[in-house]
Amino acid sequence: MSSTEVSGAMGPSRGVTLADVARAAGVSKSTASKALSGRYDVGGGTRERVVEAATRLGFTPSAIARNLTSGRTGTVGVLTNDLEGRFVIPVLSGAEEALGAGEISVLLCDARGDAVRERRHLRTLLERRIDGLIVVGGARTDPRPSLGPDLPVPVVYAYAPSVDPGDVSVVADDVQGGTVAATHLWETGRRRIAFIGGDPTFVANAEREAGARTALAAHGLELLVDDASNGSWTERWGRLTASRLLTRYPDIDGIVAASDMLARAALDVLRDLGRTVPDDVAVVGFDNLPMIATNTRPELTSVDLGLEALGRRAAELVFSALNGGEVTPGVELRPVHLVVRDSTVRNA
Amino acid sequence: MSSTEVSGAMGPSRGVTLADVARAAGVSKSTASKALSGRYDVGGGTRERVVEAATRLGFTPSAIARNLTSGRTGTVGVLTNDLEGRFVIPVLSGAEEALGAGEISVLLCDARGDAVRERRHLRTLLERRIDGLIVVGGARTDPRPSLGPDLPVPVVYAYAPSVDPGDVSVVADDVQGGTVAATHLWETGRRRIAFIGGDPTFVANAEREAGARTALAAHGLELLVDDASNGSWTERWGRLTASRLLTRYPDIDGIVAASDMLARAALDVLRDLGRTVPDDVAVVGFDNLPMIATNTRPELTSVDLGLEALGRRAAELVFSALNGGEVTPGVELRPVHLVVRDSTVRNA
DNA sequence: CTGTTAGCGCGTTCAA
DNA sequence: TTGAACGCGCTAACAG
Numbered sequence: 026m027s028s029t030e031v032s033g034a035m036g037p038s039r040g041v042t043l044a045d046v047a048r049a050a051g052v053s054k055s056t057a058s059k060a061l062s063g064r065y066d067v068g069g070g071t072r073e074r075v076v077e078a079a080t081r082l083g084f085t086p087s088a089i090a091r092n093l094t095s096g097r098t099g100t101v102g103v104l105t106n107d108l109e110g111r112f113v114i115p116v117l118s119g120a121e122e123a124l125g126a127g128e129i130s131v132l133l134c135d136a137r138g139d140a141v142r143e144r145r146h147l148r149t150l151l152e153r154r155i156d157g158l159i160v161v162g163g164a165r166t167d168p169r170p171s172l173g174p175d176l177p178v179p180v181v182y183a184y185a186p187s188v189d190p191g192d193v194s195v196v197a198d199d200v201q202g203g204t205v206a207a208t209h210l211w212e213t214g215r216r217r218i219a220f221i222g223g224d225p226t227f228v229a230n231a232e233r234e235a236g237a238r239t240a241l242a243a244h245g246l247e248l249l250v251d252d253a254s255n256g257s258w259t260e261r262w263g264r265l266t267a268s269r270l271l272t273r274y275p276d277i278d279g280i281v282a283a284s285d286m287l288a289r290a291a292l293d294v295l296r297d298l299g300r301t302v303p304d305d306v307a308v309v310g311f312d313n314l315p316m317i318a319t320n321t322r323p324e325l326t327s328v329d330l331g332l333e334a335l336g337r338r339a340a341e342l343v344f345s346a347l348n349g350g351e352v353t354p355g356v357e358l359r360p361v362h363l364v365v366r367d368s369t370v371r372n373a
Numbered sequence: 374m375s376s377t378e379v380s381g382a383m384g385p386s387r388g389v390t391l392a393d394v395a396r397a398a399g400v401s402k403s404t405a406s407k408a409l410s411g412r413y414d415v416g417g418g419t420r421e422r423v424v425e426a427a428t429r430l431g432f433t434p435s436a437i438a439r440n441l442t443s444g445r446t447g448t449v450g451v452l453t454n455d456l457e458g459r460f461v462i463p464v465l466s467g468a469e470e471a472l473g474a475g476e477i478s479v480l481l482c483d484a485r486g487d488a489v490r491e492r493r494h495l496r497t498l499l500e501r502r503i504d505g506l507i508v509v510g511g512a513r514t515d516p517r518p519s520l521g522p523d524l525p526v527p528v529v530y531a532y533a534p535s536v537d538p539g540d541v542s543v544v545a546d547d548v549q550g551g552t553v554a555a556t557h558l559w560e561t562g563r564r565r566i567a568f569i570g571g572d573p574t575f576v577a578n579a580e581r582e583a584g585a586r587t588a589l590a591a592h593g594l595e596l597l598v599d600d601a602s603n604g605s606w607t608e609r610w611g612r613l614t615a616s617r618l619l620t621r622y623p624d625i626d627g628i629v630a631a632s633d634m635l636a637r638a639a640l641d642v643l644r645d646l647g648r649t650v651p652d653d654v655a656v657v658g659f660d661n662l663p664m665i666a667t668n669t670r671p672e673l674t675s676v677d678l679g680l681e682a683l684g685r686r687a688a689e690l691v692f693s694a695l696n697g698g699e700v701t702p703g704v705e706l707r708p709v710h711l712v713v714r715d716s717t718v719r720n721a
Numbered sequence: 722c723t724g725t726t727a728g729c730g731c732g733t734t735c736a737a
Numbered sequence: 738t739t740g741a742a743c744g745c746g747c748t749a750a751c752a753g
Binding site: 086089092093098100103109111114117121122125128130132133135146148149150153154177259293315317319322 | 438441456478497641668670
């Protein structure tokens with residue numbers, strides 16, 4: 026046994042290179058390479074010897090060196106603005122899944138809402154020669170600044186679109202969400218339907234409201250709202266708004282809330298008032314957060330934004346673009362769907 | 374202008390290499406390298422010309438090629454088992470922050486609880502020549518299987534420890550958490566203190582309970598519990614347990630819940646029963662989830678597990694090990710801290 | 722079928 | 738101060 030061989034007992038060692046394997050198998054580097062990749066014809070016996078040597082030495086091929094020639098790194102950057110957010114995670118998860126299946130790894134960066142940090146992360150990612158980039162919006166889904174038109178890699182904005190229509194963006198269809206929620210209430214016989222909004226400066230808030238209003242208008246109904254110019258996404262605000270709405274319109278029999286937390290707040294207020302759900306009043310939330318929607322009394326019907334699918338789609342688009350496929354610029358609206366539970370239909 | 378030069382209007386092009394910059398500046402590659410790195414003496418005029426050329430061509434140095442020689446990639450893998458989990462995110466976030474400051478990037482992989490997928494991800498990460506690895510536990514913090522003793526890179530287990538005491542693990546001190554919670558209740562004058570547990574098969578559940586029990590025993594008190602062998606982390610279960618406890622021990626004046634969701638359930642039950650919080654009964658939760666703790670009525674006192682700090686610590690350990698520092702194997706318990714809100718102290 | 726050679730992009734010797 | 742040459746680990750093109 027030559028002194029260049031590493032004992033198997035030492036376990037996989039970082040230092041083991043293709044040259045070591047080739048030497049141990051008594052062949053040249055290129056033959057070893059061919060034998061291991063299996064993409065070229067190699068003598069049966071030779072292949073066995075090489076594979077055996079590779080296994081014995083604990084050879085782990087370097088993806089870095091491999092991709093040095095091809096130009097591709099098999100790596101995609103994901104740039105986000107709040108990891109604490111409950112929304113970026115499913116997107117990230119979906120993207121990771123779609124890419125991982127194609128043997129592409131994710132380089133994750135969190136800019137924490139700081140533009141300077143974002144530029145720095147971007148530079149780092151480009152230096153690492155990512156093949157593509159997914160920019161996942163932060164807490165709000167309002168259009169965000171573009172990273173610029175001339176990046177050397179395909180970029181897809183997910184969850185929050187880019188302001189630049191020349192960029193590729195995929196976002197959840199909040200308007201459709203509002204429509205689906207209100208239509209569901211109408212279909213279950215509700216005719217006095219109110220909307221509880223969160224922070225009115227959020228585009229998503231306005232779109233969800235608009236979707237609900239449009240859907241009701243089609244049936245000749247008006248969406249009941251509380252005319253407050255402020256507002257937030259807290260349950261406190263939700264309780265306040267619910268109370269005011271129920272005072273002003275005591276005959277409310279349906280509520281669309283712009284988030285699950287607001288919906289939960291409405292449920293709490295209804296309980297305090299002795300109104301039963303869904304018999305007296307039906308409630309629909311938004312986001313379909315498992316932690317909330319399946320824990321309320323009764324469990325909450327909610328609009329699921331399909332964030333994981335959003336992430337998958339973003340990954341697909343990056344992947345497609347990076348393989349030369351044509352990708353249409355602009356904002357792609359992705360469908361949402363309603364998850365019906367007991368807060369609108371008894372024993373759903 | 375020579376035909377080899379790229380117009381600035383084309384924007385940064387992936388193809389721009391150091392050789393291009395050197396040619397444009399009329400110097401050799403090595404001189405260009407020195408000029409840009411600044412680590413060698415270069416003529417003042419030369420440096421300017423090189424820098425100008427690099428800027429004009431939109432040169433982005435390849436971190437890959439740079440580190441090809443050094444062996445290090447400036448990359449750390451993070452292997453997790455559930456991205457949807459609310460707990461891995463802060464850990465990941467803390468790690469990313471600690472590493473990002475040192476110009477190290479994070480390669481994220483989600484194994485989704487599948488051992489096979491985990492091995493595959495591990496292989497991919499090693500092929501990408503990560504400098505270190507952080508394994509972030511999944512939904513539960515029970516000890517998890519070791520990835521093995523002879524990986525070529527330093528590995529740190531965070532949140533959920535490795536079963537192998539030879540590995541390096543950092544976890545939150547759940548026992549201390551239970552102690553802190555119970556002690557706080559004692560210090561605010563509570564003497565009939567109950568514990569609401571979640572899924573009893575979770576180590577964390579038992580440890581939190583044990584910590585509370587020990588703390589009370591030191592004051593000659595007994596921890597009141599519901600003797601159920603089943604149990605889960607849902608609010609439904611929390612409401613059921615709270616009801617039973619309050620029926621069996623009507624004089625309860627303090628409750629430690631093993632999670633914020635269970636605590637919230639207790640608050641709901643207390644409200645239904647007309648008991649005021651914190652006057653009649655004080656409630657402490659676990660996890661300090663912002664979405665819950667700051668939204669309950671009243672806001673919830675809770676044990677914060679310091680997960681972000683946990684992630685930072687894990688990153689520090691990896692970083693230290695990879696710089697040749699000695700790292701003590703075993704499980705390192707990290708401190709938790711209590712965040713006091715209105716559910717235990719009025720106007721906290 | 723196998724070995725030799727060249728080169729991916731960069732940093733870093735060593736000479737000039 | 739500058740430049741030529743080598744090597745990091747691997748794959749591809751070309752000979753043998």
